[in-house]
Amino acid sequence: MRIRVAQPDDAPAVVALRRMVFPYLVRGVESTRKMIAEPIPGRGWIAFVAEVDAQVVGWVTAQRNGSTSTADFGDITLLHVHPEHRRRGVGTALLTTATGHLAPLGVRRLRAFAQPEALPFARRHGFEPSREVRYSALDLDPAPALPDPPPGVRLRPVSELDPHLLYVANVAAEADEPGDVPVDAVSYESWQYDVWDNLGLDKTASVAAEVDGEVVAFSLVKRDGDRMWSDYTGTVPSYRGRGLARLAKMAALHRAAANGVRIAYTSNDEANAPMLAINARLGYRPVASHWSCLAELT
Missing domain, CATH: 3.40.630.30 (Gcn5-related N-acetyltransferase (GNAT))
Incomplete structure (x- = not known):
């Protein structure tokens, strides 16, 4: 397993993985490709993928939040891992890489999102549940x-x-x-x-x-x-x-x-x-x- 910066050509694999893990989230290949290739300036936005045998099995994005006046606030978004590759350290490696990217940007407070069954993982890494979001x-x-x-x-x-x-x-x-x-x-x-x-x-x-x-x-x-x-x-x-x-x-x-x-x-x-x-x-x-x-x- 290796973690690397996402590339635009990863978009089809990333969308397929997202649709498997989060079938209720909608983002197409071309918009994902553009997001990777042309991230918004000023936020330090970046995406990482996890690979096993050259196959994308995990994904995460990290950025400084540019939509709030709250200082030093950052987001780690959509960390997800293929079901067949969980509990092998992939999620931890992605999270560690994402937080390591944000620290030099001056981010001191982080928000991430977790499904209910992933809350123990979140707590082990220092995150506490704050607000519940319903998908319909x-x-x-x-x-x-x-x-x-x-x-x-x-x-x-x-x-x-x-x-x-x-x-x-x-x-x-x-x-x-x-x-x-x-x-x-x-x-x-x-x-x-x-x-x-x-x-x-x-x-x-x-x-x-x-x-x-x-x-x-x-x-x-x-x-x-x-x-x-x-x-x-x-x-x-x-x-x-x-x-x-x-x-x-x-x-x-x-x-x-x-x-x-x-x-x-x-x-x-x-x-x-x-x-x-x-x-x-x-x-x-x-x-x-x-x-x-x-x-x-x-």
Whole structure:
């Protein structure tokens, strides 16, 4: 077994491994290839793979978190190992390599995510569970009905929007999202990289609700074949309580299904009661859970 820096040509193997371990996570080969080849500047983002007999059996990413004002905070994301190669030190080697990369960047507090059965592994390495995240799925056969917007509200695919208007709404909606740290330092450049220029973003299925030319709610769709991920659905605070997030999400699901998507996945913090209620009304069913886990890097 060896650990090395991921290369763009690893993308197909990485996506296949992710789909085996986390079938409810959606990211295609080309968007994964771009993520490896062209990481966002300024975060120290890097990915590592574990190989056994020249086969990719593990993956992890590490970066300094660039979306929060909390100082010295970093993320280790999506550490996963092929089921046939677990309990052989692969996960520990990946985690050690990732933390070793972050320490010189000034990161002192780390967040990682673990499935419930992996919490003992996390605790052994100094991580403590913090918040539970629910993953849910919705079958899109039949497709949800296309809703009629209320007077004064216009539904538009985001492909027709000035992206800066969507960015402004996204920042406003995320400001009070439940989480380990506030999402309060998202620059337009980083949002453009993570969201607008992501090769998986389906801009014709993603929908925004407009009032007087202002984006007040939206639902973003990332797609890989006949699977989709509801990347983010939100409403700016001054327009909450009017059903606009549900309206935008129903429209996005309808448009995605009309273009061949058959199953939709999403995730929510267990403390996000409003969005969990929306998803329950839409028919989503829980399929998995993860815990965010925090540690001090010394």
